[in-house]
Amino acid sequence: MSDGGPPVTTTESSEAAPAIPDFAALAAGLDLNGAAERIGLIQQLYQQKQQDLMNSYEQAKKNILNQQLQAYYQQILANALQQQQQNMAATQPEQMDEADSDLGSALPKLEDGLHNLGQAFVPHMIVPSPSLPNLNMAGLGGLDLTSLLAQAAQLNSFLSLPSLLKTQLAMSGQMGIGGQQEEIDRTRLDPRAAALASLSNAQLPIGGYPSLLKQQLRELVLRRKSLVREEPEEVIPMEEQSTSAVEKASSMEVLAEGESQPTTGLAYDGNMSRHECVCGQSGSHVEHGGRVTSIWERLQAVGLVQRCERVPTKKASLEALRSVHSSIYVQFFAVSPTACLKMEPSELPLRNFVQLPCGGIGVDSDTYFNDASTQSAARTAAGSLIELSAQVAEGKIRNGFACIRPPGHHAEKDLAMGFCFFNNVAVAVRQLQQKYPEKAKRIAIIDWDVHHGNGTQLCFENDPTVLYLSLHRHDNGNFFPGTGAVTEVGSGAGKGFTVNIPFSGDVMRDADYLAAWRVIVAPVLEHYDPTFIMVSAGFDACTGHANALGGYEVSAPMFGFMTRQLLQYAEGRVVLALEGGYELSAISDAVEHCVKVLCGADEDAGRLSADALEGIPCMAAQETIQKVIAIHKKHWPTLTAIQGINTSELQWQTLSRELQRMSMNQN
Structure with missing residues (x-):
């Protein structure tokens, strides 16, 4: 009010x-x-x-x-x-x-x-x-x-028309309700519209008309006292409480039947689905609230929500966000752009808003911004992951999955991009380092989103206590965001603690990811011996995504397989945070496999097909793996399993068992 x-x-x-x-x-x-x-x-x-x-x-x-x-x-x-x-x-x-x-x-x-x-x-x-x-309803009033x-x-x-x-x-x-909207000639109704008609995809300056900040955002947001104070942290919204009560009752029934107490935490808040473009047309945007709602509905339908423990959600404090992002950036995107209007343009994290083809407002050509909902959703996403990670560190739950949006791994210190505003994983890791130093001695961030996590890499490139390991599509720098080359290994004290596996060329499948995992990921993790594992769990490498959004054909069980492998490290302290993934059925399948593995609900979860186990990695994948070994063998002496590059997973497992048997016989 x-x-x-x-x-x-x-x-x-x-x-x-x-x-x-x-x-x-x-x-x-x-x-x-x-x-x-x-x-x-x-x-x-x-x-x-x-x-x-x-x-x-x-x-x-x-x-x-x-x-x-x-x-x-x-x-x-x-x-x-x-x-x-x-x-x-x-x-x-x-x-x-x-x-x-x-x-x-x-x-x-x-x-x-x-x-x-x-x-x-x-x-x-x-x-x-x-x-x-409600201008479309004018006919009803004559x-x-x-x-x-x-x-x-x-x-x-008195009444300023929308720009x-x-x-x-x-x-x-x-x-509205009923009736079709008639097309109206804007230039005839409002002389300003003629000039605005040429602004599709044009950049709109923050200062001066036609400024969306001054014309639209300021009129809305300056009404709120929250511009100058931090909003109180929230727990599960009222609309979720009835569902939570049913879930809790179901969990108590499970316990009454003698099953063990849930050890996997789930973080979800319906508030995050309200982050949407002002155009109101979710179907015209690949990143929308239906991503998290479809995943959550799937987890409910298969009984995983009832089996796991629901972790209360909170908004990230401004102080927590400042551990990764600059103060002005946090003020701009966690409070409101209008709170920064008195600052010099050179100090702002965003020089121009972009008018999107749909008519909405964007920070770039893909990432829409809505001052009525973006701040709350972005803070809830980061805060939910902070809370989930903290409970794992405290031993209240063993592991967890955060069903959150907007995603975060592209967000840099002073730059929002790729649908990301706050780097959720980076913020959660910084909070672990500050509050749980023993559990955060060596944190490994595994990023299996098909896009490279440029923001996360930049945040920790100088930090030897954080290993950033990414498997992503690179196409020699021609796939978004263009970063993540094999030669990017970190800097200063953190040199060698950034490991990129940048695939290029062919479409990658399970066999290619399996080869990268057994030859690079597993040996590096064995040597690093992490005390906590965070996963930037993007699922846009799943089969079903268009070429522009991913184009790979990794199966849903493959993500369950990788999750199971990670549970072998850090005493099982593994937290998955949703990043990308836009085909609703595909990402729901993948998340189901991951959560089933986390909570031990199904031994078949993450079980790979015969084609995946018997497949030989493609030549493009083999070349990428060889390049990674050549660059990183001086940092990670365990990268010696070159013979595993051109074999199938089944052949490698057979060979490994034979070598293990021979070693035991010699002893």
Whole structure:
């Protein structure tokens, strides 16, 4: 709720819908050139649709939407009153303190009037801007939408049109109820739209119009006191509590039957799925909330949520985020970009926002940003992994899987990219180092996402207590992000503790990953002897991903196999954190195998097919492995199993058993 505004009273869906405050009456005495009439017309739309909306939207969204609507209309009337006072020059307007809300203390009469109404706004379609919401429903109120919008220039002081008008109208059409959205000529309705029409994929500067920060983000976010203080950490949201209670009861029933107590932790929060583009079209983005919800639904369907222990989720503190990212970066992406508007442009972590083809806002051409949800989701993702890792370090649970988004391994100290804002794994590792030094003496980060984790590598390239080992598609630097060459081995004291296995050329499959694992990964881990293992568990190498998103054909059981191999180290202290992976069925299959292995639910989990075990690695994979050995054998003397490069996994296992038998006979 805006500071200084009226209290908002939420209403259960079973109760009668509350009356809409008569803002037209409040504004009737003001000379607003017809603004009061237009507000009244808009009010009629809400009255006509309030019952439908009350039945259509989740109870969990009501409070948020109520507060937004109240803030929007308070601002409209506040601006109107202030404009009239200036025109009349009756009194000198008071200056609002930066710490005040939008209304501040200079408008006591307006605040009192609103407070006395004592009514809550009815939840409605998610509004894309603080102006003219639900424009697609204008026909229901008998309004001439074209005529109304054409007069927008006269209402600039009171109702500022969205800078992305066509997209916003499309959003309202999707979120609305019934009827098709008619195509509207933006250049005819708003002269500003002609200039904006040429901005597709163009960079939008932070300072000056058309600035999305000033035009859209600032109007929304400056209403919140959270700009200058850290939000309180949260536990499992209310909407999750009923599910958690059922899961807990199911777990107690399992214990009553004599089974052992769960030792695998799961971290998930529905809040993370709300990070979405302002265009409202999740289908046009490969990274969306359906990734984590589909995985979680799969884990529930196969009984793994009930078998494992649900770890409470929390938002990462700003201090924890600063252990990896710069202070200004954290302020920008964990609080709000508008909190950094007074800083010099050269100090900002982002020089320009990008207008995406869908009409949304992005930090680059792929990574959308939504000031209403991105900060909360990104902090929850990092905080959930911190909590899960801490419980493993404390011995409360043995291992765990964090079903989190947005992902993190591309995020650098001062750079958001590749769908990533905060480097979740890096932040969790830094917290382990600070709070559990004994368990964090030697941390191994295994990154099997098909894309190289440039942000994670940079974070620890000088740290000899953290081993970063990545298997990824490289294509000689021509596959995103282009980093992760075999020659990148770390620097300073950390030289040799960065091990990249950059595949190029052919499509990689299970046999190729198996060869890299037995010849490089396993020997390095044996020598390093980690005390804790973190996995950047991206599943975009899974079969089913388009070439641009991965293009490899690694099976779901292969990820279970790698998980089982990791449990042999660090006394089983292994934590998997979701990174990439965009084909919902494929990533759900892979996660199911991994979690089954973690909790010992199925001995067949991670069991490879005969084709995988008998396959010979392709020549491109063999060449990559040979290059890694040539570069790293001086750092890791155990990299001597060259004979395992051109053999199948089955042949290698047979040979290993024979060598072991011969060794035992000699002893």
